[in-house]
Amino acid sequence: MKANSSSIYMQDWLALHPYNRVSETDQYYLDLANSILKIWNKSELSFQVTAEIKSSAACHLTAYFEDVISQLGLWKAFISKHKELYGKYLPFYSLPNNYFEDEVNYEDIAFLLWLNMQLYIGNDKEEFIDPEESSIMALAKEIYDFLDAEYEVAPENNFMNGFFDFKNKEYDKFPAFANDAEWLFFQSYLLAPCNEEPINEIISQVHKYYPKATDKEKNAIIHDAVNRLMFSDPCGPLALSMNEWFSAIAGSQQPFKDSFDKFEFIDRQEFYVIEKSNSHIKIRSAENGREIDVTKESIKNISGLHPWKTVIRVCCAFYNDSWWFFGEYSTRELNDEEDIHPAVPYIKGEKADDPVYNTFMKVSNGESLMFISSYDALKEFFIKGLKWEDNEDNMMPDLKEFHNFVLYANPKGMLIAPGIATYVKDERNSMYDAEDASENALDLFTVQGSCPIDLLRYLVESNRLPDARITTSAKEKEHGQRLLRDNWDFIARLFLESYYRGE
Structure with missing residues (x-):
């Protein structure tokens, strides 16, 4: 997007759309985006915002408005899913009785404005922007008043209106x-x-x-x-x-x-080609022995795929009861001496409790948490407590430079989080520091890799992080604690991403 504080151009607006030819409503919405940009340029936002970020955010807010007017369904999916997860349409804000999910709302604008500020400014500075920050809320109100006045006259974008009309597309195929x-x-x-x-x-x-x-x-x-x-x-x-x-x-x-609910994706790995039919190719995972039938429709040239002669490295997607190849792939000849192993039976289901978990619970007298101050003490626990063999690989040498460890065990196994024990309030934890927790425990929710999600969830749900708070909140400390406590899971989803969903 052009770094021009006074104008947003048509190509900038079209970049948010699944087409590149100007539709009959695009000029209207482009004018709207430029009007939002003018409102922003006259406001007194408490952040240094580049022209490019302003333009991007103005387009995003306008696209939200177009979504609501044209009933695209993306915004409604977001607030509906948020309500399903948390019992409310949006994080952070108390919603009035006149909040309507099919209309433009002030709180929607405030959230989207905060989201853009967080993604483009806060993340870059490694800080959490207060979602209730007064200048963000004031600008959101100005933009809302402007869009609310346009609500009755704004035209539907018919292409976007029908974009997710699944009945009229070939959605039976991947x-x-x-x-x-x-x-x-x-x-x-x-x-x-x-x-x-x-x-x-x-x-x-x-x-x-x-x-x-x-x-x-x-x-x-x-x-x-x-x-x-x-x-x-x-x-x-x-x-x-x-x-x-x-x-x-x-x-x-x-x-x-x-089909969406049952969708499955296997990231790139090697498969043996084991059968070919008129409609499918059967492949077996070299990693776990799983066999799947892939439709021939998903690959243009199958002539080079020979049963028990070819290994293919590829991604696979399961959609509408069919497996498809996805993305780039490569092949090589199968090497009988190196490749052929007895097929490992693929079993999908719950795993038995990890043996480390059982040992941990015995050593800890049934406590899921342990607190260890130094690496030397951690190493001693591995050897004497868990009965691990004393060698370099078993002793997790990457942790040598850390201290203040929290160990957490559940049936999946044992998790270790270094450097966070000062945040955790527990009568058995002598390292707990309320002041340090108040100033820094927010990192557990926003810094990827700082705390495994299973441990974080356990600490929150057992009320062992009472001092954690949104430190940038201008209101009293207790309000920052409540704001985090009421929205911690959403915050973790937004910031931790794959770490949130990781096993």
């Missing part, structure tokens, strides 16, 4: 779903801003690890990686998988909701 998922992930006003950071991280990693590759080669690697990310990782402000977003948009009455 490519139609994947095509629309691509727009939702990369361009939509609600999900795309949340996805920019992980995409930028992929780009950075490709340039770091492929320094000698040509630009064309790097672009191909990036394109492949971000397309896999679309289905492999949760995304958007609720950290939902792509099929969960589509399921929320579809609602209970839409066709293909069952």
